Amino acid sequence: MTNLSRFLEARTNDYRLIRHKQQAHFGGIDILVNNAGRGRGGPIEEIPFETYQRMIAVNVIWVFVATQEAARHIKPSGRIIQIGSSVTRYAAFPTASLYTLTKGAISGFNRSLVRDSGAKRITITTVHTDPTDTDMNPADGRVAKIVGPGTTIGHYGQPTEIVSAVAFLAGAENVADGR
Structure with a gap:
């Protein structure tokens, strides 16, 4: 078993344990918000394969596992909200x-x-964010000098803006079609 396989197995077991504890305490799942993100970059020809594997593990496989587990136990009319990125729509x-x-x-x-x-009447939504001022990607950091001028809203986003959007989408009166 590779180090990555051990990492994925451990994280999957961690998630399942958390879900079991949550279900025992609160009952079924109403909402899942996946905010997985690891950002590493560089010229494609210079990215180590281990970096690729770790990013796929965190940003894709972990989201899949969490979504799969939630889908098994989510209540009808539940919500699954994934945090995406505006980079998937624009250069x-x-x-x-x-x-x-x-x-x-x-x-x-x-x-x-x-x-x-x-x-199952489960609403699936993706919130495509612009760069957001976080510890991993501060608005005054190295990456901000590159991406800051190209933000669609003219400034780095704030975590509270994303929280507000997610809270709105999670509301029972709001049904989105995933587009």
Whole structure:
């Protein structure tokens, strides 16, 4: 078993344990919000394979596992909300190909997941964010100098803006079609 396989197995078991504890305490799942993200970049020819594997693990496989587990236990009319990225819709910035690959996978995954979940009345939504001011990607950091000028809203986003959008989409009165 590779180090990556051990990592994935451990994280999958961690998630299942968390879900079991949550279900025992609160009952079924109403809402899943997947905010997985690891950002590493560079020229494609220079990205180590281990970096690729880790980003696929965190940004794609982990999202799949969490979504799969939630889908097994989510209540009818539940919500699955994935945090995506605006880089999947627009030309990103230099050195973003690996990150764009992983976030593009989530975008495509959700477009098909809508069809799988519609009969169960589970709403699937992707929130495509612009760069957001976080510890991993501060608005005054190295990457901000590259991506800041190209943001669609003219400034780095704030986590509270994403929280507000997610809270709105999670509301029982709001039904989105996943587009």
